[in-house]
Amino acid sequence: MARKSASGRIGIADVAVKAGVSHATVSxxxxxxxxxxxxxxxxxxxxxxELKYQPNPVGRSLALGKxxxxxxxxxxxxxxxxxxxxxxxxRAAAQDGYRVLIAxxxxxxxxxxxxxxxxxxxxxxxVLCAPRMTDAELEEIVPSLHPLVLINRTTAAPDVPSLVxxxxxxxxxxxxxxxxxxxxxxxxxxxxxxxxxxxxRLKALETFKAAHPDVDVTMLEGGSDFDTGHEAVDAVxxxxxxxxxxxxxxxxMGLMSGLHERGLDIPGDISVTGFxxxxxxxxxxxxxxxxxxxxxxxxxxxxxxxxxxxxxxxNETPGGRYQPRLxxxxxxxxxxxxxxxxxx
Amino acid sequence: MARKSASGRIGIADVAVKAGVSHATVSxxxxxxxxxxxxxxxxxxxxxxELKYQPNPVGRSLALGKxxxxxxxxxxxxxxxxxxxxxxxxRAAAQDGYRVLIAxxxxxxxxxxxxxxxxxxxxxxxVLCAPRMTDAELEEIVPSLHPLVLINRTTAAPDVPSLVxxxxxxxxxxxxxxxxxxxxxxxxxxxxxxxxxxxxRLKALETFKAAHPDVDVTMLEGGSDFDTGHEAVDAVxxxxxxxxxxxxxxxxMGLMSGLHERGLDIPGDISVTGFxxxxxxxxxxxxxxxxxxxxxxxxxxxxxxxxxxxxxxxNETPGGRYQPRLxxxxxxxxxxxxxxxxxx
DNA sequence: ACCACGCGAGAAAGCGTTTTCTCAGTTCTC
DNA sequence: GAGAACTGAGAAAACGCTTTCTCGCGTGGT
Numbered sequence: 150m151a152r153k154s155a156s157g158r159i160g161i162a163d164v165a166v167k168a169g170v171s172h173a174t175v176s177x178x179x180x181x182x183x184x185x186x187x188x189x190x191x192x193x194x195x196x197x198x199e200l201k202y203q204p205n206p207v208g209r210s211l212a213l214g215k216x217x218x219x220x221x222x223x224x225x226x227x228x229x230x231x232x233x234x235x236x237x238x239x240r241a242a243a244q245d246g247y248r249v250l251i252a253x254x255x256x257x258x259x260x261x262x263x264x265x266x267x268x269x270x271x272x273x274x275x276v277l278c279a280p281r282m283t284d285a286e287l288e289e290i291v292p293s294l295h296p297l298v299l300i301n302r303t304t305a306a307p308d309v310p311s312l313v314x315x316x317x318x319x320x321x322x323x324x325x326x327x328x329x330x331x332x333x334x335x336x337x338x339x340x341x342x343x344x345x346x347x348x349x350r351l352k353a354l355e356t357f358k359a360a361h362p363d364v365d366v367t368m369l370e371g372g373s374d375f376d377t378g379h380e381a382v383d384a385v386x387x388x389x390x391x392x393x394x395x396x397x398x399x400x401x402m403g404l405m406s407g408l409h410e411r412g413l414d415i416p417g418d419i420s421v422t423g424f425x426x427x428x429x430x431x432x433x434x435x436x437x438x439x440x441x442x443x444x445x446x447x448x449x450x451x452x453x454x455x456x457x458x459x460x461x462x463x464n465e466t467p468g469g470r471y472q473p474r475l476x477x478x479x480x481x482x483x484x485x486x487x488x489x490x491x492x493x
Numbered sequence: 494m495a496r497k498s499a500s501g502r503i504g505i506a507d508v509a510v511k512a513g514v515s516h517a518t519v520s521x522x523x524x525x526x527x528x529x530x531x532x533x534x535x536x537x538x539x540x541x542x543e544l545k546y547q548p549n550p551v552g553r554s555l556a557l558g559k560x561x562x563x564x565x566x567x568x569x570x571x572x573x574x575x576x577x578x579x580x581x582x583x584r585a586a587a588q589d590g591y592r593v594l595i596a597x598x599x600x601x602x603x604x605x606x607x608x609x610x611x612x613x614x615x616x617x618x619x620v621l622c623a624p625r626m627t628d629a630e631l632e633e634i635v636p637s638l639h640p641l642v643l644i645n646r647t648t649a650a651p652d653v654p655s656l657v658x659x660x661x662x663x664x665x666x667x668x669x670x671x672x673x674x675x676x677x678x679x680x681x682x683x684x685x686x687x688x689x690x691x692x693x694r695l696k697a698l699e700t701f702k703a704a705h706p707d708v709d710v711t712m713l714e715g716g717s718d719f720d721t722g723h724e725a726v727d728a729v730x731x732x733x734x735x736x737x738x739x740x741x742x743x744x745x746m747g748l749m750s751g752l753h754e755r756g757l758d759i760p761g762d763i764s765v766t767g768f769x770x771x772x773x774x775x776x777x778x779x780x781x782x783x784x785x786x787x788x789x790x791x792x793x794x795x796x797x798x799x800x801x802x803x804x805x806x807x808n809e810t811p812g813g814r815y816q817p818r819l820x821x822x823x824x825x826x827x828x829x830x831x832x833x834x835x836x837x
Numbered sequence: 838a839c840c841a842c843g844c845g846a847g848a849a850a851g852c853g854t855t856t857t858c859t860c861a862g863t864t865c866t867c
Numbered sequence: 868g869a870g871a872a873c874t875g876a877g878a879a880a881a882c883g884c885t886t887t888c889t890c891g892c893g894t895g896g897t
Contacts, residue, residue, distance in 0.1 A: 160853060171877045176855055184875065201637075206615045207560065208853030210551045211882045218594070218615070226580045227772075236570045239597050248612070250562065250594050253583050268592070271550045271562070293545070375776065406776050428571075432719065432750050434778035504883060515847045520885055528845060552883030555852045 159200050168196035179204060219455060220250045220268030221276040222261060228373070229399070229427040230444055231278060234300065237448025238276060245456060247273075258282050262290045269294050274455045276300065276448075280344045296458035298451045301346050310454040310468040312447055316346050316424070317353030319440035319473030323394055323422045324357050326438070326475055328364055331484035332392035332420065336367040338381050338404065340396035344373070347396065354394075371396050378403025382411060391419055391484045398423035398430045398439055405433060405480065416482030426476055435479035442473050503544050512540035523548060563799060564594045564612030565620040566605060572717065573743070573771040574788055575622060578644065581792025582620060589800060591617075602626050606634045613638050618799045620644065624688040640802035642795045645690050654798040654812040656791055660690050660768070661697030663784035663817030664738060667766045668701050670782070670819055671736035672708055675828035676764065680711040680734035682725050682744055688717070691740065698738075715740050722747025726755060735763055735828045742767035742774045742783055749777060749824065760826030770820055779823030786817050 164175045170189060177185050178193040185193075196202075210216045219242055223231040239249045252268040254261045258281040269275045274296035279287065282302075291297065291306045299311040320337075327335055337354055340347035351368070358366050367388040371377050378400035385393055385404060395401035401423030405415055415421055415435055423430060426441035450469055457463075508519045514533060521529050522537040529537075540546075554560045563586055567575040583593045596612045598605045602625040613619045618640035623631065626646075635641060635650045643655040664681075671679055681698055684691035695712070702710050711732040715721050722744035729737055729748065739745035745767030749759055759765055759779055767774060770785035794813055801807075 162853085172854080173856080173878080174876060176853095177876085180855080186875065189876085203610065203614060205853050206611075207551060207554045208882090209855080211555050211853075211884090212855040214882070216551065226576070226583060232570070232576050235595075236597070239570060239595060240599065243597065243599075248594055248596065248615070250592055251579075251583060252592065253580070253587065255584065255587075266547065267550075270547060271592070375772070402773075402776050409778065428719070429746075429773050432746050432777075434753065506883085516884080517848080517886080518846060521846085524885080526886095530845065533846085549883050552852095553885080555854090555883075556885040558852070 158205070159202055160205060161202070163200055164193065164196050164202045167200060168193045215273050216271065217246060218248045218250055218272045219274045219276065219452075220252060220265075220272040221278070222252045222254060222265045222268060223278045224254050224256050224258070224261070224280060226251070226253045229429070230397070230425055230442075233427070233444040234276075234278065234448040234451070237445035237450075238452050239448075241449040241452035242456075245452075247452075247456075254279070256281070262286055265290060265294060269297075274298070274459050276451045276455060277302070280346055281341065283343075296455055298454045298458070300447070300451065308458065308467075310458070312451055312454070312469050312471070314346070314442050314447070314471045314473060316349040316440075316473070317356075319424065319442075319475075320350045320353045320394060321357050322473070322475045323424070323438070323440055324354065324361075324364075324366075324392075326477065327392035327394070327420060327422070327481060327484075328361060330392070330420065330481060332390075333363065333484070334365040334367070334388075334390045335392045335394060336369055336385060336388045336390035338369050338371040338378065338385065338393060338395045338400055340371060340373050340400075342370075350396070365390070371400060373397060373399065375399050375403040375406075378405075379407045382407035385419075386411070392481070393419060393421045395421060395423050398425045398427045398437060401437055401439070401480070402429070402433055405437075415480055418485065420481040420484070422481060424473070430476075431478065433480070438478045438481040439476050440473035441476040442471060447471060502549070503546055504549065505546070507544055508537065508540050508546045511544060512537045559617050560615065561590060562592045562594055562616045563618045563620065563796075564596060564609075564616040565622070566596045566598060566609045566612060567622045568598050568600050568602070568605070568624060570595070570597045573773070574741070574769055574786075577771070577788040578620075578622065578792040578795070581789035581794075582796050583792075585793040585796035586800075589796075591796075591800075598623070600625075606630055609634060609638060613641075618642070618803050620795045620799060621646070624690055625685065627687075640799055642798045642802070644791070644795065652802065652811075654802070656795055656798070656813050656815070658690070658786050658791070658815045658817060660693040660784075660817070661700075663768060663786075663819075664694045664697045665701050666817070666819045667738055667768070667782070667784055668698065668705075668708075668710070668736075670821065671738070671764060671766070671825060672705060674736070674764065674825060676734075676736035677707065677828065678709040678711070678732075678734045679736045679738060680713055680729060680732045682713050682715040682722065682729065682737060682739045682748065684715060684717050684740035684744075686714075694740070709734070715744060717741060717743065719743050719747040719750075722749075723751045726751035729763075730755070736825070737763060737765045739765060739767050742769045742771045742781060745781055745783070745824075746773070746777055749779075749781075759824055762829065764825040764828070766825060768817070774820075775822065777824070782822045782825040783820050784817035785820040786815060791815060 161172050161175050165172045175193050178190045242249055252264045254264050261279045261282050275294050276298045278300040291304050297309050301313050303311045367390055369384050395404055401421050405421050423437045423439040426439045430437040430439050505516050505519050509516045519537055522534045586593055596608045598608050605623045605626050619638050620642045622644040635648050641653050645657050647655045711734055713728050739748055745765050749765050767781045767783040770783045774781040774783050
């Protein structure tokens with residue numbers, strides 16, 4: 150009977166007809182506007198319930214100028230770090246009635262700015278994780294993305310909070326831990342060449358080297374995933390280092406796996422550390438010593454910062470800096486007598 | 494100057510004014526409608542470029558009746574299985590210019606149907622993962638969710654493709670593998686009580702028991718995460734079983750971790766298997782024998798099915814059934830002489 | 838030279854809401 | 868008892884776009 154109007158889905162007009170009132174009144178009732186007669190309101194609600202009317206969010210968004218949706222741009226959804234950020238963000242946002250639209254750039258940083266722009270236009274705000282984007286490009290697009298929260302990047306633009314993890318401090322803490330265990334030859338299995346967080350680590354290790362002239366720190370090329378770590382076994386062994394700082398937990402796990410295949414004992418022969426403290430880190434064998442980052446909390450904070458921006462509240466604490474906590478587990482131990490350079 | 498109209502953002506009207514044409518013409522140009530004079534088109538494009546005009550997707554969506562967005566409802570974003578589905582879905586959808594909106598129900602199945610409805614209304618289609626929802630509830634909401642693709646659930650409603658993994662077959666394959674290794678006492682560390690995929694496994698194990706009267710299969714209560722497995726150590730040991738089928742890889746990893754803490758050797762003392770073949774499964778120590786599910790591919794397929802529905806194409810292959818592949822790794826081995834029931 | 842026809846672009850009508858504006862009907866005040 | 872203040876609900880505008888409708892103008896045919 151009084152089913153659908155033209156479009157197929159039932160809309161505010163159908164309810165209005167059924168209740169014998171105008172669109173406007175239905176809208177008022179649905180939005181809890183109390184300037185409407187209780188009897189009429191009841192009639193409208195009854196009609197709405199009977200027709201199972203649900204307001205069309207697109208029409209609503211257009212009229213209200215907001216979507217109740219935020220976007221997040223990540224370089225790789227397969228990376229546990231971004232998964233955790235997404236999770237924290239999504240949960241926190243959901244609590245305030247916001248949804249999350251995801252945009253995975255699949256590591257093609259050239260796409261990132263377009264993706265970010267598109268996502269932003271569909272949403273009320275954006276969280277941007279773009280570790281590989283150049284500074285120039287970042288500065289270029291940032292103004293058009295507001296309200297925006299950056300993860301592990303900073304910008305000169307105003308009103309753009311940055312949530313950054315102090316990878317520099319973290320990596321120095323780990324290096325210090327290894328040195329304390331008697332290691333005098335460390336190796337850093339670096340991350341992706343142009344990653345911002347990798348740069349932070351490299352710089353910090355330079356500082357560390359300067360402060361510890363007695364310890365040797367070899368830099369090795371790497372990446373950010375499992376396979377990188379696995380493939381780096383030869384290079385690591387060739388370096389002769391006994392304490393290895395992997396770029397992150399994934400790389401460390403790959404490396405450990407490779408070392409096991411070579412029959413080496415961790416930490417007996419060689420100590421391995423990761424970074425991030427992804428959920429699996431405590432279940433590896435041996436459990437991984439790492440720099441723990443409260444990454445889910447970071448996603449949550451990202452939402453709080455973004456929410457403040459969206460609501461145009463005075464953002465009392467713009468941005469935030471997270472100190473990694475050294476999490477000592479079983480993958481690090483006292484150094485053996487320094488090995489000479491081993492081959493194969 | 495000719496910056497913004499009222500709203501703050503620049504819109505189609507601003508471009509129209511700048512190019513000295515009507516809104517309609519700008520729209521035509523932006524949509525590649527060729528019925529417009531090349532000179533004018535060029536002028537419009539120039540104006541658009543100069544103003545950095547980008548069409549407002551909300552207005553567009555309202556006019557076109559589509560959002561170029563799909564939704565996915567998952568019970569737990571922390572679960573690698575759903576992360577993988579999301580990843581596959583997101584990547585496949587992105588290739589066709591669609592974005593993904595996520596709705597995490599955080600295991601509160603009472604919220605799932607509301608969440609699903611909300612998500613659906615904002616999107617052109619929905620992928621629903623709701624393992625715990627009752628059949629009745631599912632049947633109730635399914636009609637209002639079309640276009641819809643179900644993961645690991647089926648429905649009587651028409652035009653609702655289901656992508657289901659044959660957990661039953663998978664679990665029987667694993668059990669068979671263990672029996673072949675000489676295990677005569679197996680234990681199944683079950684998943685969440687009302688999960689659809691858990692029911693499939695339980696039923697299959699009954700079948701298996703009937704076909705193998707000589708092997709003992711103990712059922713143990715469990716869950717779906719790491720901690721569940723870890724906490725189940727005592728129960729597993731008490732059962733006396735030598736071949737353990739964990740609900741999934743996460744549970745298996747937790748269990749292995751617990752067994753290691755007890756000083757037990759895997760697979761020397763006890764064989765452990767998982768399910769899913771999450772990325773980490775091959776890097777555990779020992780590497781985990783599991784039922785491999787091409788889970789990312791499943792996400793991808795979900796998109797293809799959904800796309801067919803959205804485009805109203807005749808869906809040649811509605812739904813699909815995935816056979817897990819037995820992936821034998823190092824966590825399973827020959828049975829020791831049957832242990833008598835051990836305590837603590 | 839005139840008419841029909843086609844082409845290109847502006848005017849206007851949607852899309853489904855919210856919200857302002859407006860006005861009829863009451864109630865209150867002096 | 869008449870005008871003012873108020874209340875509640877409908878009419879209409881707005882949100883930003885796409886698309887149909889319409890119409891002026893130029894072209895080709897006879």
